[in-house]
Amino acid sequence: MALIEIKNLSISLKTPNGLVPICKNLDFSVNEGEIVGLIGTSGAGKTLICKAIAGIHSRDLEISFDRYRFDNIDITGKDLPQRRKFLSERVAIMLQNGTRSLDPLMTIREQMTENLPNSARPRKLWKRFFWKKREIDILLHKVGFKDTKAILNAYPGELSDVQCQKVNIAMALGRKPRLLIADDPVSTMTALSQLQILRLIDSLNQNNHVSVIYVSNDLGQIARLMDRINMIYYGEIVEQGPTEQILKNPHHPFTKIMLDAIPDMGAGSRRKSFFKAPGGDHPDFQHPPVGCPLGSRCPCADRECNIKPPQTRVKNGFYCCHFPLNT
Amino acid sequence: MAYTITPKFLQVKNLSVFFSTGRYFFLQKKRYALSDISFTLKQGETLAICGDAGSGKSTLLQILNDSNAASYEGEILLYEKNIRDYDRRDRVSIIRMMYPDPDTALNPHIRVYKILEMPLSMNTGLSPREIKKRISVTAEYVGLREEHLNCYLHMLTDIQKLRLSLARALVLRPQALLVDSSVEKLDAVLRMDFYNMFLDLQKRYRMSLIICLNDLCAIKHLADKVLILDHGKAEEFGRVEPMIYSPRSDLTRRIVQSYNHEYRCVHSAAPAVARPLGVITKNSD
Structure with a gap:
């Protein structure tokens, strides 16, 4: 049963030159007693999505959605102060800097x-x-x-x-709370302290039946903690699925890039060998590209990718790419 | 300035950093931020400093860079000469720091080109043409484009600012680069991009790096020696492989163990750190 269900979430930033869209038409849901991961590069809009869900976004953001159901109560029609009051009794949030x-x-x-x-x-x-x-x-x-x-x-x-x-x-x-939003709480700690915090979040989920939205930019730290993973790139969910499927056979090239970026520490790894990582950065939000935002960083890009943006497909998993892998 | 390559590049002997607390001088007490730390580095070797927040990583780097006002006991020897005896200009072209917070460390009033030019014109006697060439080479190396040189600081994204911070450190061609935990906060893909750059610096220019790192994989790839800090005390100092495979101190063993936890098993169900010696026992942290 879905604890949170949001349809068509759009986030845009108010600037002097007009509205700059950051997230468009995002569908997001969290089931009860589930740990959901939001994984993406920095600047992809993960934190904004979290803040929009909790209703604590800053004033220069404009947020709209078609439907927002929390625990089977429809709060679409409520205005921001009412929504905040409603959510503050049910949602707890952890930020990056404790x-x-x-x-x-x-x-x-x-x-x-x-x-x-x-x-x-x-x-x-x-x-x-x-x-x-x-x-x-x-x-x-x-x-x-x-x-x-x-x-x-x-x-x-x-x-x-x-x-x-x-x-x-x-x-x-x-x-x-019914829902805990953990916004990258462990990124700057040693592995030992990370484990202490992650175990606490896990036990909170197991014993107190709190659903968790876990935001992170490193799949390697927390991969097996989560039940379901949303990969976010440039304000869009590019791939969604259960953890096993995402780790074993990812469909979207971006997921593959993120997985490749985790260094393998096995016996075969050579010291002082270069890591697998494409250079560059995601495009500017003010000048969105015509085609796929992954663009030149994508290993399997073709001409079609530069011309039209990919459509979301739901066949054999949820992903949004012209040339998916492992299908 | 030419230096003979000596095995002893950087020596730190019994370094203790303290702050004085208390209002009056007769009530003052010393509070130690770092106590009794000693290590040696050869030319071209890389040291990784591992520890939690508040363990003194940044303080150690700032002391090495002479940008911390705290007083210290002990000795820091650079090329077997006390670091306090160096002229500032000489020292600056040997050890440079990549500042973790470019927003506050760099001047927002001047253009990027000027930010990169300033250390060169102040510390070296290069001609303007050479300066221009060196800046363009360095900017290209770290991944800044030509048009970014004309920007002001606020026109760059956070990642470009970090690249600029690295460029400013590299523009003097130092022998050693100090990197604070700035790179840790980036996402996985960009972090690996930076690590590749550090590896290239090590291999091509034989540069010594002193990095704050918490990621054991990255430590194994990048570093030659590891210093593990806990509340200002050195828990362990030594080469990387012995540290991982047969840790001496209790804290190190627990860090390696927690790295093998099932949360982190991405590529396979096997633990992340291979253990040839069978020293690490299961389920005991």
Whole structure:
């Protein structure tokens, strides 16, 4: 059953020269209890899609959609403040920089107390005394802190990035959300700390049945964590499918490029050998190309690719390419 | 300026970096950002520094680049001569840093050409024609086009700004390049593009690189030696293969183990790091 269903999401940026479209006609859905990945290069519009879903986009963006259903409630007709209020009770978000997404002037204890919803208050009268304090302690123990007192009295600047991300997860847990949006929370950590955070997200998904949208630009870090992967390039979903299919036989050349960019550490890999990566950058959003946006970076491009944009096909998987691989 | 190639290119001996805290001098305490770090690098060797946020990677690079105001104990020897005894102009053409945040590190008021010209005209005695030629060669090398040289900083995209930051470091033809964690934040494809550029620099120009890297695959490909930092202390320093296959410290072993976790198995179900010695045990982190 679909938790989120968005039809024809369009995002465009207001500039002095008029509207610049970034995403056009995006269909996006997340099933209940599922981890969905949004994978793409930097500047492809992954973060904008996330912010549009959560309703926290900045004012110079214009967002429209035909249909938006959350948990079988239609919120298409609601205006932005109403939608934000509705979503704020159901969606939690984690940002890339854990330290910056916490208030630097408040201790962790103050922030977590403020963050707890009143609906979590216990019914029994004798449990109501200091319930917030107890609740916060339980939450911090759940994410793996042993000495909670030291964490609670600290300011975010005193904690490391990993600890801040853990506090973020604990705060998200306290709200009892239906959906967690993780916007690339682990990209600058060591593998060890990455694993701690990823395990927490996985256990949140398994034990608390929270659906997760995971945004990343590196397939290698998190490939097997996700159930379904959306590959995003130049504001479009170029390929969609279950993880196994995307990793084993990708249809779109862009997916192949992303997979090739992950270095293989097997015994056969030679030291100091060059990586497989095409140079260049995606085209500017202000001057969109006529044909396929992948253009010259594509290994199997032909004349047709430069003339007309590819159509989305749903035969044998969801992809959008003139000359798909592995079909 | 010609230098004889010595085996000892860069030596760091018992380096400790500290900040003084406290309002009055009699209340002041030393807080160590880095404590007791020592390593040596030969000419053309690459050092990867691995560690979490707050472990002192950037501080170490800034100290090597002399752009951090913190005071330090210990010695940094460049070509067996203390780095403090160098004239600034000489040192700058040996060690250059690729700044991680081009928005704040580069001047937004002047054009890109001028940004690249400034270090050349200040530190070398090249003629204008030579300067122009060198700038165009460097810009082409890092992937900037001719028309970008006339732009201002805000007209470039983030990735072009990073390329410009690299070009500004390379334009003096240094012996060693310091790279802060800027490349880590890029997406996988572009990151590999940058790594290819670093590999080319190593192979063609025998340049020493000191890079902040957290990706074990990239470390194995790029680096000769690894320094693993944890809260300002050196956990392990040594060559790459021994570090991966038979790690000495506990932290290193756990990092390698977590690299073998099933989340990261993309190409096959087998672990990412091959283990010839069977040292790493399963499910024990």
